[in-house]
Amino acid sequence: MIKKINNHPKSLRKIPTHYCAGCGHGLAHRLIAEVVDELGIREKVIAIAPVGCAVVAYDYWDFDCSEAAHGRALAVATAIKRVRPDNIVFTYQGDGDLAAIGTNETIHAANRGENLTVIFINNAVYGMTGGQMAPTTLLQQKTATTPKGRDQKLHGYPLKISEILALLPGVKYIERVSLHSPQEITKAKRAIKQAFTNQIEGLGFSLVEVLSSCPTYWGLSPNQALSWMREVMVKEFPLGRIK
Amino acid sequence: MIEKIIIAGSGGQGIMLAGKILAETAMQEGRAVTWLPAYGPEVRGGTSHCMLIISDQEISSPCVDKADTLIIMNGPSVVKFKGRVKNNGLLIINSSLSSANIKSQAKIVKQPFTDMAIALGNIKVANMIALGCYLANKKIVAAKNLSRVIQKIAPEDKKALIKINQEALEKGLKV
Amino acid sequence: MANKKILISGNEAIAEGALAAGCSFYAGYPITPQNEIIAYMASQMPERGGVFVQAESELAAINMVFGASATGARAMTSSSSPGISLKQEGISYLAGAQLPAVIVNIMRAGPGLGNIWPAQSDYFQATRSGGHGDYHCIVLAFASVQEAYDMMQLAFDLADKYRNPVIILGDGLLGQMMEPIVAKRISPIVYRSNKQKKWALTGCKGRKPNIIRSLYMSQDALEKSNFSLQAKYQKIKKSEERYEGWFLDDAKIILVAHGSMARIAKGAVKALRDKGKRIGLIRPITLWPFPAKIFRQLVMENKKLTFLAVEMSFGQMVEDVRLSVNGKVPVKFFGRSGGAVLTAEEIIREVNKLE
Numbered sequence: 001m002i003k004k005i006n007n008h009p010k011s012l013r014k015i016p017t018h019y020c021a022g023c024g025h026g027l028a029h030r031l032i033a034e035v036v037d038e039l040g041i042r043e044k045v046i047a048i049a050p051v052g053c054a055v056v057a058y059d060y061w062d063f064d065c066s067e068a069a070h071g072r073a074l075a076v077a078t079a080i081k082r083v084r085p086d087n088i089v090f091t092y093q094g095d096g097d098l099a100a101i102g103t104n105e106t107i108h109a110a111n112r113g114e115n116l117t118v119i120f121i122n123n124a125v126y127g128m129t130g131g132q133m134a135p136t137t138l139l140q141q142k143t144a145t146t147p148k149g150r151d152q153k154l155h156g157y158p159l160k161i162s163e164i165l166a167l168l169p170g171v172k173y174i175e176r177v178s179l180h181s182p183q184e185i186t187k188a189k190r191a192i193k194q195a196f197t198n199q200i201e202g203l204g205f206s207l208v209e210v211l212s213s214c215p216t217y218w219g220l221s222p223n224q225a226l227s228w229m230r231e232v233m234v235k236e237f238p239l240g241r242i243k
Numbered sequence: 244m245i246e247k248i249i250i251a252g253s254g255g256q257g258i259m260l261a262g263k264i265l266a267e268t269a270m271q272e273g274r275a276v277t278w279l280p281a282y283g284p285e286v287r288g289g290t291s292h293c294m295l296i297i298s299d300q301e302i303s304s305p306c307v308d309k310a311d312t313l314i315i316m317n318g319p320s321v322v323k324f325k326g327r328v329k330n331n332g333l334l335i336i337n338s339s340l341s342s343a344n345i346k347s348q349a350k351i352v353k354q355p356f357t358d359m360a361i362a363l364g365n366i367k368v369a370n371m372i373a374l375g376c377y378l379a380n381k382k383i384v385a386a387k388n389l390s391r392v393i394q395k396i397a398p399e400d401k402k403a404l405i406k407i408n409q410e411a412l413e414k415g416l417k418v
Numbered sequence: 419m420a421n422k423k424i425l426i427s428g429n430e431a432i433a434e435g436a437l438a439a440g441c442s443f444y445a446g447y448p449i450t451p452q453n454e455i456i457a458y459m460a461s462q463m464p465e466r467g468g469v470f471v472q473a474e475s476e477l478a479a480i481n482m483v484f485g486a487s488a489t490g491a492r493a494m495t496s497s498s499s500p501g502i503s504l505k506q507e508g509i510s511y512l513a514g515a516q517l518p519a520v521i522v523n524i525m526r527a528g529p530g531l532g533n534i535w536p537a538q539s540d541y542f543q544a545t546r547s548g549g550h551g552d553y554h555c556i557v558l559a560f561a562s563v564q565e566a567y568d569m570m571q572l573a574f575d576l577a578d579k580y581r582n583p584v585i586i587l588g589d590g591l592l593g594q595m596m597e598p599i600v601a602k603r604i605s606p607i608v609y610r611s612n613k614q615k616k617w618a619l620t621g622c623k624g625r626k627p628n629i630i631r632s633l634y635m636s637q638d639a640l641e642k643s644n645f646s647l648q649a650k651y652q653k654i655k656k657s658e659e660r661y662e663g664w665f666l667d668d669a670k671i672i673l674v675a676h677g678s679m680a681r682i683a684k685g686a687v688k689a690l691r692d693k694g695k696r697i698g699l700i701r702p703i704t705l706w707p708f709p710a711k712i713f714r715q716l717v718m719e720n721k722k723l724t725f726l727a728v729e730m731s732f733g734q735m736v737e738d739v740r741l742s743v744n745g746k747v748p749v750k751f752f753g754r755s756g757g758a759v760l761t762a763e764e765i766i767r768e769v770n771k772l773e
Contacts, residue, residue, distance in 0.1 A: 043623035048485075058629045064619040066488045066630040069511050072481035075473065079485030079493070080619065082469045083443055087621050105481075108474035263596070267425050270598045276425070278596040282451050282534065303685025304678075305595045306759055 009033035011042050013062050022222025024179045024212025025053055028121055029060050031185070032092070035193045036063065039200065041088045046080055048073040052094035053127040071102025074109035077116050088199055090117035095136040096126050099161040106161065110205045113170030117195045118207040120162070123214040124233065131217030135159035138236050143217070158236055162209045166243040172204035174242040178211035180229035184239070211237055244299055246383050247307040250373075251292035251324045252316025252337070257370035261314075262293035265374060267396060268389040269297040277305035290320050297383060312381060313349070314373055316356065317341060333380055335373060352380060354418050360411060365404075368411035375415020386416055423598040428588060429454035431563045431599055432522055433462065435570030436494055438602050441520070442468035443486035443493035445479040447501060450534045451590035452524035455496040476501040480508030480521070487517040488630045490618030492574050496522035498590075499540050500531060502548075509583055510549030513647070514632025518577035520570070521555070522586045524593035527757040535757025536590035538677060541734035544585045545706040552644055554651050556584045556658065557705040559676040563597035578615075580654055587705060589730065591678040591759060654707055661709035662701040665691065666716060669698030671772060674739050675728040676702050679760065683728050686765035697769065705735070713742035721747065724772060728765055729753040 008014060012033035019025050036042050042063050049057040051070035058065035068076040073091040081089040098106050098120050109116065125143055126132040132145040136158050140149040150158075166174050173195060177188035188210055195206035211233055215225040248265070252258045259280055266278040278295045294307040313328040315321050318341040328334050330348040339357035354376055360369040371393070378386050393408045426434065433455045436444070444459040456472070463470035469486070473479035479495045486493035497505060502523045512519050523544065527537035540548075544557045556576050560566045566588065573584045619628055634640035662680075664687060666672065675683040680701035690697045702709050716723060724747060727736035736751040743749060752768045754760050 044621040046489075046619045046621065055633060056635070058627075058631070062622075062627055064622050064627050064629070066485070066619055067511075067515070067633055068484070069481060069507055072477065072484075072508070075478040075481035076485035076488070078471065078478075079443060079445065079469070079482035080489055082471065083486050083489045083491045084620065104474055105478050108478065263425070266596060270423055270425050276596075276598060278425070279591070280594055282590065282594050301684075302597075303688070304682040304759070304762060305591065305597075306761070308761060 009037045011036045011062050013060055015059065018056070019053065020214075020216045022213055022215040022225055023053070024123060024210070024214070025121065027179050027185065028092075028119065028210055028212060029054075029057060031189045031192055032090075032119060033061060035189065035196055038193065039196055041196070041200070044086070045088045045090070046084070048077045048080075048089070048091040050091070050093040050097040051128075052097050054092055054094065054121065055128070057092055071097050071100070072105055073097065073102065074105040074114070074116070074118070078109050078112070078114050081114060081116055085115070088117070088196065090119060090196070090199075092119045093121070094127075095120070095122045095124065095134040099135040099159050103161070107165070107168070110165045110207070111168045111170045113172070113204045115199055115202055115204055116206070117199045118205070119192065119195070120207055120209045121212045122209055122237065123212045124158070125214050125217045127214050127217055135161070136237070138232065142219075160237075162207065162242050165207060170205055171207070171243055173198050173206040174209070176209040176211065176237060176239050176242060178229060178234060178239055179213065180211070180226045180234075209237070211239075246297045246312065246381070247310050248295045248297070248312045248314070249292060249307050249310040249324060249327055250295075250314045250316070251290060251320035253319070254289055254291040256291070256316050257367060258291045258316060259293050261370040261374055262295050264389060264392050264396065265384065266295050266297070268384040268392045271392065272384055272388060274299060275302050277302050279305040290317070290323055292320065292324065312377060314377060315341065316369065316373065318343065321345065333377075335377055335380070337369065337373065339369075350380075352376060356415075359414060363407060363411055363414065365407050368408055371408045371411035372415035372418075375412040376418050377415075379416045379418065386412065423600055425596050425598050426563060427454055427594060427596045428563045428566045429524065429593040430458050431567040432496065432570060432586065432588075432593075433458035434601060435567035436520065436574070437462060437466055437468070438567075439492065439571040439574040441492045441494050441570070441574060443483070443491045444468070444495065445471040445473045445482035445486075446495050446497065447473050447476050447479050449498045449501045451526060451593050452496050452498050452522070454593070455522065455524075476504035477508065480505040480512075483519050483521075484508055484512055484515070484517060487512070487519045488515075488619045490615040490620065492518075492578070494520040494522065496524065498524050498526045499528050499537070502540060502543070506543070506549035509555065510547070510551050510553065511632050512583045513547070513549075513553035513555065514551060515630050516581040516647075517583070517630065518574075518581050519583045520573045520577055520586065521583060522588070525587065525589040527755065533757050534590060536678060536759055537730050537755065537757060538589060538679060539731035539734065539755060540587065541705065541729070541731060544587050545708070545738070553647060554654075554706055556580070556582055556654060556707075557587055558584065559587045559703060559705050560592065561677055561680045561701060563592070563595065564599040566592065567599050567601060576658065580650060582650070582654070587677065589678055658704055659707050659709040659711055660703035661712055662703060663698070663712060664701070665698035666700070666712075668696050670696045670722065671724050671726060671769060672698045672700055672716070673726050673728055673765070673769075674700045674702070674735070676705060676735060679728050679730055682760060682762055683765055685762035686769065689762060689766060690769060695769070702735070708738040708742065710738075710742040713739065717743050717746045723747045725749045726769065726772065727751050728760065730758070730760065731755055
């Protein structure tokens with residue numbers, strides 16, 4: 001007899017996914033939905049979706065959502081939380097959104113110590129626009145705009161935005177997690193829950209950087225992508241509590 | 244009636260405040276008024292000026308090209324503004340900070356407002372002495388109303404300065 | 419404070435008028451010549467129970483307004499020309515997501531950094547959808563400090579009524595000058611309940627989740643959404659044209675000017691009328707929708723009219739005058755730029771050249 005140990009989260013709509021095979025977004029969406037259910041905050045949550053592959057995150061989540069212009073999620077979230085401090089407000093942003101076009105909004109929201117939760121999906125590439133270099137693209141990694149691989153002389157280094165943010169006194173909590181194995185997924189969920197709990201307790205700015213796979217633009221199979229994360233990506237972006 | 248005024252001096256001399264107090268008084272006397280500051284980057288030092296218009300009719304432009312009364316509080320402003328008074332107008336000059344020998348067809352009144360303010364005990368009230376001097380020459384508003392406005396608009400932390408400003412006004416009325 | 423006159427600058431009147439209209443959120447970034455608005459909001463907004471944020475940029479400020487408006491709050495930002503250029507992205511999103519908001523532009527001279535002196539050269543940007551996409555903001559122009567105060571109530575009401583961004587267009591002259599105004603009783607902001615704003619994000623308790631979006635992935639869905647925007651714009655055009663007319667009955671020459679130029683043009687009209695000249699003035703109060711009806715009506719009644727558009731630019735509003743009269747009578751233009759403010763005397767000289 002098969003025992004059902006996982007129910008479909010109430011906060012996640014039962015619709016077919018539009019994400020590529022092996023993409024981490026679906027998993028990350030689900031972890032958030034599970035945490036929202038477990039904390040009993042579905043009716044209080046307001047989510048801000050990014051511009052990027054997860055732009056239609058609100059098609060999956062079954063709670064109030066707003067879109068934001070590319071990079072501006074934390075400006076939108078700042079205002080929502082300030083006007084409605086009793087709601088639980090989070091942003092879901094990719095590496096381009098949070099660490100390139102939106103760096104200014106990210107740093108200043110963190111520095112103001114806004115009581116917000118940020119789920120930062122780092123897959124080291126721009127997915128929606130066709131696999132261009134992201135601020136977090138690894139050295140030597142080939143993308144549509146680094147056809148010979150990322151060269152630090154031309155493109156600079158992978159941006160460690162989480163480490164930068166950890167320097168700011170307004171920041172309460174930062175952890176980097178990964179979705180490459182069941183054990184790591186469990187840790188990821190725990191970190192996401194911590195980031196939401198911090199907000200509920202009014203502790204301030206909390207961010208979880210989630211390393212996530214993009215087999216399509218890494219040019220790998222879903223399985224190879226997980227191996228690449230485990231063997232290469234986590235060396236550049238070490239896992240664990242940063243602050 | 245319409246009275247167009249330019250008050251010019253350096254940042255920190257209370258040029259804007261003098262204009263606002265005069266405008267506020269005229270408003271309380273039921274007149275139409277406009278007050279327009281030069282809102283350039285000069286905050287301390289440099290030249291600073293404001294334009295005000297007092298009228299018993301609706302005022303169209305708040306800008307003053309040629310003034311009925313030009314009050315000049317320092318030397319650099321003499322150079323910059325001396326041509327901005329009407330031929331039959333009134334030109335009031337702070338002689339403490341300007342020794343220029345001005346030729347103008349306007350009526351010229353020169354008084355050492357800054358020296359008089361120092362004698363009173365506060366260099367900053369030169370602006371109120373100048374306003375008093377203006378009202379002594381042109382009764383555009385009642386001096387007692389202006390004195391009341393000084394009292395009314397002083398913020399809590401400046402209440403102690405009301406008296407010396409009112410004294411400065413009185414002194415200006417008597418020159 | 420009821421019915422008592424206060425001496426206040428245009429910028430302060432805008433801020434006070436917004437608070438009186440129930441604005442409970444302001445975000446902005448300093449830029450001359452509108453800094454009195456942000457300073458006034460910084461001191462007064464928290465006192466009256468609202469939220470003030472000094473944003474890290476104009477982009478952040480307009481997107482904060484987007485967020486606050488998404489919750490149903492009456493939200494505004496203010497800036498001056500270069501800063502308003504930066505806000506255009508956010509304004510496009512507000513229009514696309516059909517969120518109400520008030521954006522104040524106290525114009526200065528451009529292009530580029532230009533200078534801080536008054537200008538009206540952002541007319542095209544404001545009235546022709548300054549950002550990307552097929553949209554319109556309602557654009558209002560005030561000509562006195564009292565009108566600046568009163569207009570804020572109208573701006574928030576129109577924004578809510580049509581779920582549309584409203585731009586207030588003034589200039590450095592109007593923002594900086596002080597004039598007496600009569601203000602309503604100054605009272606704390608009553609936090610407006612969102613009961614009328616069923617679309618607002620408040621948490622999905624007891625209802626289906628709300629989504630604020632301007633993204634419609636399929637062509638059909640976006641075209642449908644754009645059709646509904648266009649239907650809304652038609653409705654606004656039909657019902658919201660506003661202008662002030664002066665001596666239109668017997669005028670042979672009609673000046674057209676908005677904002678500070680209108681009050682200066684009024685001085686010119688007064689002086690010319692005193693000399694027996696048959697001259698009038700139209701002051702558009704809504705720049706979008708442009709008050710085209712009065713022009714069409716006047717042209718129908720009198721084929722010998724001449725219009726003279728007077729602007730602090732090299733000719734922007736004049737295009738709307740020309741579109742309104744559709745070639746039936748001559749439309750002339752007179753303007754200066756770069757921060758130069760036209761005088762009544764200059765306008766009078768120009769009028770005298772017309773005959």
